[in-house]
Amino acid sequence: MKFPAPLVRGRFLKREKRFFIHAQLDDGRQVVAHTNNTGRMSGCLAPGAAIWLSPADNPQRKLKWTLELVETVADPASGIPGGVLVGVNTAGANRLTGEALAAGIIPQLSEYREIRAEVPYGSRRSRIDFLLTDHPERPDCWVEVKNVTLVNHGHARFPDAPSERGRKHLRELAEMVGQGQRAALVFCIQREDACTIGPADDIDPEYGMLLRKVTSAGVEVHGARCSVAVSGIRIDTLLPLKM
Numbered sequence: 001m002k003f004p005a006p007l008v009r010g011r012f013l014k015r016e017k018r019f020f021i022h023a024q025l026d027d028g029r030q031v032v033a034h035t036n037n038t039g040r041m042s043g044c045l046a047p048g049a050a051i052w053l054s055p056a057d058n059p060q061r062k063l064k065w066t067l068e069l070v071e072t073v074a075d076p077a078s079g080i081p082g083g084v085l086v087g088v089n090t091a092g093a094n095r096l097t098g099e100a101l102a103a104g105i106i107p108q109l110s111e112y113r114e115i116r117a118e119v120p121y122g123s124r125r126s127r128i129d130f131l132l133t134d135h136p137e138r139p140d141c142w143v144e145v146k147n148v149t150l151v152n153h154g155h156a157r158f159p160d161a162p163s164e165r166g167r168k169h170l171r172e173l174a175e176m177v178g179q180g181q182r183a184a185l186v187f188c189i190q191r192e193d194a195c196t197i198g199p200a201d202d203i204d205p206e207y208g209m210l211l212r213k214v215t216s217a218g219v220e221v222h223g224a225r226c227s228v229a230v231s232g233i234r235i236d237t238l239l240p241l242k243m
Contacts, residue, residue, distance in 0.1 A: 001095050002232040007052035007068055012045055021067055023051060033065035037088045039160040042150055043080040044088060046073040052230055068092075069230065079153030085228040086149050087190030092233060093147035094129055096226060097186050100235040101130060101143070106222055109143065109184060111135055122172040132182075141182035144169050148189040148197065155242065156194035156223065158187055162204045170207070170214045177218040184220040185211075189239065190228060196242035197223035212243060 010025040018038055024030050033053050052069040068089050074082030087093075098117065104110040112132035119131040121142060130143040150160040159166050173183035187197045199208035215221055223239030 001092060001099060001234060003054060003068065003230075004057070005055055007054055007230055008065070009050060009052055012047060012049045012051045012070070014047070015045060020063070021045070021051075023053065023065075023067075025053075031065055032063060033067050034063040035067040035088065037067070037090050037147070037149070039149065041070070041088055042160050043072060043075065043078060043152070044070045044086050044149055046075075049073050069228065080151070081193055084151075084191055084193050085230075087147075087226065087228050087233050088149055090147040092190065093145050093188035096190070096233060096235050097143070097145045097188050097224065098130065100224060101132070105235055106186070106224060106238065108220065108222065109141060109186075111138075112141065122175055124168070124172060126169070126172055128172075139181045141184055142173060142176045143184045143186060144173055145186045145188055148187050148194075149191065150200065151189075151191060151194045154193060154195040156187065156189045156191075156197040156225075156239070157200035157203075158197070159200060159204050159207060163207060166204075167207050167210055170210050170219070173219045174214040174217050177214075182220065183218070184222060187221070187223045187239075188235065189223060189225045190233060192225065192227055194223075194225055194239060197239045198242040208243075215241075 010023040013022040050071040053065040056064045072084040113134035116131045118127045121128045128142045129145040132141040150157045176183040201208040224235045225237040
């Protein structure tokens, strides 16, 4: 996934109402940028941290900037190293996973001839991120993607804030398995310092319990780690699940 336009560097000042961040660009301008990441972004958004923004391609858009990357500030007590680039744009996780599925980077989800995005499914009529169909030997596979930015001591964890929506998605994936189809959860880790992936039990214990329950019932879980640069991001490594 290449960024369509060069990113602009600045410094993080503060966050406002979840969806807005205040920043000072390297040329001295102070701007307000949009972030679609509703999580806490713990270990990422430290005051003064280097960040990179993408310029809006729509001249009518109210906010002219979007938060794309953050460089971590070291916090040894929390196991957070400094200088790690993190992709915090949650929309990027779907694009990255879509590219990885098309390229066969996740072998367990390869050989499907058709990949469809945003397909309605389940009793709650949600939309799945990807539906994989037309495999020569295996049933259709419903794939949900979660963006992961929290890493402590090399262990990536999700979620970074209590997530009722995340728990709902786990129940919906289990529902598809109960109907005889495949269901998979892909944790897209947009940073390079993770070695394993698992639930953040201290943040959302119910999510952790439910994740263990649905995996025992047949929901597959895949950790996909990215290489991250100012020019672009790509999934290149699969990580083991550590419960």
